[in-house]
Amino acid sequence: MYRLKHLSMWQKNLIVLWFGVFMTGIGMSEIMPFLSLYIDELGTFTQSQLSLYSSLVFSAAFLVMAIVSPFWGRLADKKGRKLMLLRSALGMAIVFFSMGFVTNVWQLLLLRALQGAFGGFTSNSNALIAVQAPREKSGQALSILVTGATAGTLLGPLIGGTLASIFGYRLSFHITGIIMFLVFLLTLFLVKEDVVTKKAEEAVVISQPKLSLKLVLHQKIILALFITTLSVQLVNMAINPILSLYVKELLNGHQSVTFIAGIVAAMPGISTMIAAPLFGRLGDRIGTNKVLIFGFALAAVTFLLTSFTQSITQLMILRFFTGISDAALFPSIQSLLTKNTKKENTSLIFSYNQSFQSIGSVIGPLIGAFIANLFDYPAIFVFCSLLMVLNFIALAKQKN
Template sequence: MPLLWLGQVVNTTGLMMLVPIMPFYVQQLGVDGTVAVQSWAGVAIAAPALALTVATPLWGKVGDRVGRKWMVVRALIGLALAMTIMAIATGPVMLIAGRLLQGTLGGVVEAAAAFAGATGPRGKRGSALGKSFSATATGSLIGPIAGGALIGSSALAVLMLSIAVLATVAAIACALGLREPAEEVPNTDGREKDGRSPSAFRWRDVPHARPLAAAAAAAYFGIYGLIPIFAERVQTLEPDRAGPWVGTLQAITWGAALCSSAWWGRRNDRWGRPVSTFGVAAAGCAIAVVAQALVSDPIALIPLRLLQGLCFAALAQSLFLYVGNHAPADRRSGIVGSANSFLLAGQSAGPLLAGPFLALLNVTVVIGVMGLACGIAAALALRSSRLTESRLGKTAEAIHSHQARGRTAGGRLRLREGTR
């Protein structure tokens, strides 16, 4: 697991180092004008997620066949190639090409989540996923700090090439050192309890799949849609030091996510209600995002970014835990990949639409829209959780009633035998 953790850190550092400062970076590549900068930045931020939306389910199916270890190795090699292209980019088109490649061949987080979700007993999967996502938070903490500190200097390209080298080394280490997790023993008849073959299991067979898909997309739409306009928001509050402030605040967000990831995982194991966890966390994100439109000082953003990071840490791992618990062992990578594709759809759409929204509305209203999206995600997830609990309650009541009838019938039988 240390190798897996390290691979995720390297991958996420490369993925996130430009994200919070992307508007400033595309300006450095020669783009002028607020709307043009925000639009190019939105496309560049969304590009990896857009490619991953299509590629993740495919890579998940491949991982179920060839092994999850090799999906981690593949993603790290893809990161090395993408970072090299981005380091030598001379314009926004080449930058976006590198980001698209990063998404198409990437997916360390998804591969690692499937890997972690297959390790350990069922009651400890939440903790394993929590530790896995702490690596994502670590990379997302390191990346913005490094990117924000080096924006505007040639050292930024050197850092990208260094990450490419680290990714290559990590890929070799994972290829040699990782071992495939032992899978659960399948049913002896090769069928689930409802008679369906595990190979026929699809995303739609997960309970409440549709509302959860919408909740996943809406939550990530709001969170990632905030990123390109957050730089604009900070610039209105602190024009002279916007770059360092954006990097610092983004790092604060991911620092909170790092500190809370494992806690959410343990909570999911103890509580056993990951959908409810998702809903509560999405509600917290909604509050934090909306409040960021109302403050008048960058210092006031610090507690809000802490809250956002704390709640964001629960989203993906809770969704992956829920769908992983409902998927057959030999279909888990594919089902987790399908769940992740909905997160990625929101992650793509948010930044892509942020620029056009900003051209039509002021930044305060657009931030409110992103907060509303997180609120919708919370409502959908909490409703799904209540329906699940209601169904379980009815099932438990039916079992209790059946047992009570059995005890009553047994008592009557013993009474008749006694009178004889």
């Protein structure tokens, strides 16, 4: 209690926002284990219709988020980041709670789209901490937020499946909505924003021309970092459509596919949670660029080795190392965005970065499924390795 009282404003904010991004991660991913089953209760569908509607409902949130994030980011830079955090938390609380009342698939699709529209809690949390934390602590602070989002995304399917099995699909949405309302209250009463800094930023924003996407993309290093975010998220999501099938092929019918696939899927998240704060501190000490280079190298080697996997044990170990590369890459990207962005544009830049990440979440599974159908499962990992190498070369050219 004594230590908590003597924490600085940004450190107290970090604790509250960690819980907020954790719950946001859960909300975005908890629907995965029972999405098709829930949709199947909303009507009479063929197998192909069920697959189509499940894909549309799942992708809707990410597609809309990619479109609207810059709008919320620009508003955050003008009106304050705390206001955007409150808007996002309350909006998602209402949307999640309402999902438990839907009577057809189109209502669910609309609510998932609204979920994406009310998004931005994670990007604005990153922006607020990036602005408030001392420069020498920014990498560590942003890394801690990454662990929150990762932990939520990792545990979301497990928590969602558990809630659905105990309380049913509809009540699980109500529970998530209530927890997001708690995030809203915690943000309202505990998160503080420096009014002096905010007013100074508002004055600069008013006196400058509006920062548009065209102007942003003229900053080549910023564009290169956006593309890096998209690429890293793309390779993370590319395996999702075929993970269970790949596990089944490696097991050859000897063990429970569902249980083992769940463990394999959890490996990157577990290692990211462990390694991200360590890489954040290391980046603040030796330089973010060095950590970024290590992340690219580890990702490229790990994906290439994964293409030669012959057993589940090998796959688990290599997926664990994939999470370590994520822990090096994501916080480093955010730290470099912070260092190359004026404070008054921080929320907008982080929102554009969120848009690119959402695009990666949408096209990653599509590319993974396409490559798997055209070639075979190992080809996905070869593609991911090659993409990491090409991305590193492109980013290195922009920084030189």
